[in-house]
Amino acid sequence: MEVAVARKRKNSSKRWKMALLFSMAALLFAGIVYTFLVLNHDPSFVKLTERLLPISPEHPLGTDHLGRDVLTRLLLGSQLTVGYGLAALFIAVIIGVPFGLLAGFKGGFADRIFMRIADVFLSFPDTLVAIVLSGLLGAGIENLLLAIVLVKWVSYSRLVRSTVLTERQKDYVMIAKINGLRSSRIMIKHIFPHVIGNVLVLASLDLGKIILLISALSYIGLGAQPPAPEWGAMLNDARPHFQSHPQLMIYPGLAIVFIVLMSNLLGDYFRDKFDVKKEVGN
Amino acid sequence: MNVLTVNHLSVTGKQHTIVNDISFQIQAGEWFALVGQSGSGKSMTASAIGQLLPPNLQATGEINYAGSDLLALRPSEMREIRGKRLSCIFQDYQGSFTPFLTIGRHFEEYQQRHLDLSKTARKQQAKQALVSVGLSEEMYTRYPVQLSGGQLQRVSIAIALLLKPDLLIADEPTTALDSVTSFKVLELLSRLQGETGCAILFITHDLRHVRKYADRIAVMKDGVIIETGNKDQILNHPKHAYTELLIQSSPSLRTMRLSAEGALR
Numbered sequence: 001m002e003v004a005v006a007r008k009r010k011n012s013s014k015r016w017k018m019a020l021l022f023s024m025a026a027l028l029f030a031g032i033v034y035t036f037l038v039l040n041h042d043p044s045f046v047k048l049t050e051r052l053l054p055i056s057p058e059h060p061l062g063t064d065h066l067g068r069d070v071l072t073r074l075l076l077g078s079q080l081t082v083g084y085g086l087a088a089l090f091i092a093v094i095i096g097v098p099f100g101l102l103a104g105f106k107g108g109f110a111d112r113i114f115m116r117i118a119d120v121f122l123s124f125p126d127t128l129v130a131i132v133l134s135g136l137l138g139a140g141i142e143n144l145l146l147a148i149v150l151v152k153w154v155s156y157s158r159l160v161r162s163t164v165l166t167e168r169q170k171d172y173v174m175i176a177k178i179n180g181l182r183s184s185r186i187m188i189k190h191i192f193p194h195v196i197g198n199v200l201v202l203a204s205l206d207l208g209k210i211i212l213l214i215s216a217l218s219y220i221g222l223g224a225q226p227p228a229p230e231w232g233a234m235l236n237d238a239r240p241h242f243q244s245h246p247q248l249m250i251y252p253g254l255a256i257v258f259i260v261l262m263s264n265l266l267g268d269y270f271r272d273k274f275d276v277k278k279e280v281g282n
Numbered sequence: 283m284n285v286l287t288v289n290h291l292s293v294t295g296k297q298h299t300i301v302n303d304i305s306f307q308i309q310a311g312e313w314f315a316l317v318g319q320s321g322s323g324k325s326m327t328a329s330a331i332g333q334l335l336p337p338n339l340q341a342t343g344e345i346n347y348a349g350s351d352l353l354a355l356r357p358s359e360m361r362e363i364r365g366k367r368l369s370c371i372f373q374d375y376q377g378s379f380t381p382f383l384t385i386g387r388h389f390e391e392y393q394q395r396h397l398d399l400s401k402t403a404r405k406q407q408a409k410q411a412l413v414s415v416g417l418s419e420e421m422y423t424r425y426p427v428q429l430s431g432g433q434l435q436r437v438s439i440a441i442a443l444l445l446k447p448d449l450l451i452a453d454e455p456t457t458a459l460d461s462v463t464s465f466k467v468l469e470l471l472s473r474l475q476g477e478t479g480c481a482i483l484f485i486t487h488d489l490r491h492v493r494k495y496a497d498r499i500a501v502m503k504d505g506v507i508i509e510t511g512n513k514d515q516i517l518n519h520p521k522h523a524y525t526e527l528l529i530q531s532s533p534s535l536r537t538m539r540l541s542a543e544g545a546l547r
Contacts, residue, residue, distance in 0.1 A: 108337060171377040178332050179392045179441070180365030189391065190380045 021265040024258065031075055041069035043076045043229045052245055064248055065241055073229035074255055080230050082259060084141055085211040088148040089203055096153035097199060100160025105168060105187050118154045126151040126213060134222040144223045148210055159202055160195050167191050197274030205267035208260035215256050231256050283310045285448050285481045291343035293326045293335065300326045302505040308449065308481050315484045315492040317528065318502035324485045328451045332370060333360050366396050369442040373454040375434040379426035385437055386422040396445055411440040415470055432463035436470065443474055451483045456491060468495060489532040493517065501525045
């Protein structure tokens with residue numbers, strides 16, 4: 001019966017989402033190919049005689065206020081923004097998952113301590129933590145990364161903990177125990193795989209949020225610093241020229257929308273795939 | 283000879299007592315049935331024997347197995363006994379298997395833990411075990427969802443008896459199965475008991491399952507054992523009113539017909 005339910009879900013009118021996801025993936029792939037094969041501009045090469053040029057074969061998206069090629073900066077910026085987003089996500093997962101496993105499996109005192117720590121971290125809004133950390137440690141993308149990890153790891157721990165709590169009450173854990181398996185073995189072999197799907201769903205949905213956060217904070221000058229072609233920083237650079245050359249703001253803006261949308265679609269796809277019925281927290 | 287001696291066992295939660303000062307012995311190779319309605323503390327007694335009580339419950343008393351008190355053992359010592367000397371089958375056959383591991387992997391897990399066999403020998407042994415419970419060797423590569431309830435319960439019996447334990451705790455193994463399948467599972471248990479000589483602690487609420495197979499019966503009510511004795515003695519000459527009620531309320535086709543006649547008259 002469960003199989004039937006899952007199949008019903010898959011056949012619902014979600015096809016356009018898949019189509020969109022695939023076309024975006026294709027576009028992304030084209031971007032990557034272009035970056036490696038065609039791109040021949042230096043993203044930081046300033047040429048003031050060629051500033052604010054319109055679209056041309058030489059500069060497919062024109063140049064910015066310092067004469068730098070916009071497409072080059074956009075494509076290399078994607079490596080920066082998405083790369084740092086993925087890095088932050090990866091570190092948050094690496095820290096969060098083991099904590100959640102331990103808290104959920106051990107229970108008792110360790111779990112209570114963990115929950116209080118989690119509450120403390122959850123009580124800070126992520127933007128605020130990032131601003132405070134930048135104030136304390138100085139602006140820079142590494143500190144921004146640190147701030148994101150600090151606020152994000154908790155949600156992974158909590159997700160993993162709740163999954164472990166439900167799974168460890170099932171009979172197969174009892175059977176594994178009564179057959180003499182060690183707790184660590186039960187945790188890794190019998191419980192951990194349940195966690196992977198949920199974490200993947202949350203992570204792919206989170207990627208969009210993290211990228212938005214990186215861009216937002218770079219925009220106000222707390223993340224990537226000027227010569228770096230980060231999208232948020234590019235938006236900030238384009239701000240004074242918004243009225244005369246709005247395209248300079250539209251390109252990085254569209255790029256952010258593109259990546260965030262893609263991450264959300266990917267998250268939806270994973271959710272359908274793993275059929276996660278539980279609510280995935282924010 | 284007693285396999286297991288339970289002396290003055292009590293299981294208590296924070297506010298209430300679930301099992302209250304019970305004592306019984308299980309002899310080697312016998313089928314010992316613990317009968318009672320839901321909430322009478324049968325399953326908690328079984329959990330206490332395996333040191334598997336949830337952390338908010340406390341067991342006191344003495345459970346003597348092969349000269350050592352199971353309640354006092356350290357976790358590492360307990361792990362040695364579990365599986366090898368003592369094993370378990372449960373009511374929820376579907377939940378007894380980790381969903382993403384094949385039947386073969388389940389065997390592997392327990393074989394690797396307790397036995398020192400080569401990979402081919404392990405596989406051989408597992409397949410033999412599957413055949414001995416009346417399943418085909420092909421089940422080895424299947425996933426739990428691909429098997430029916432009766433098949434899964436057979437596999438869990440095969441796994442439980444793989445290491446030839448002295449005591450098998452069967453916690454309502456047939457409750458979730460239909461009557462034909464549960465009859466087959468009971469027959470299988472009885473046959474394997476004859477072959478391996480293990481004692482069975484059979485927990486059930488249904489006296490029908492006990493009538494044919496059990497050697498001795500203990501009747502449990504509200505955490506207390508109210509009557510213990512041989513099967514015939516309990517079933518034919520119950521001393522306690524509650525036991526009589528249990529026998530009366532166990533539906534069988536014959537008594538149902540009688541009561542229907544009574545209603546017509």
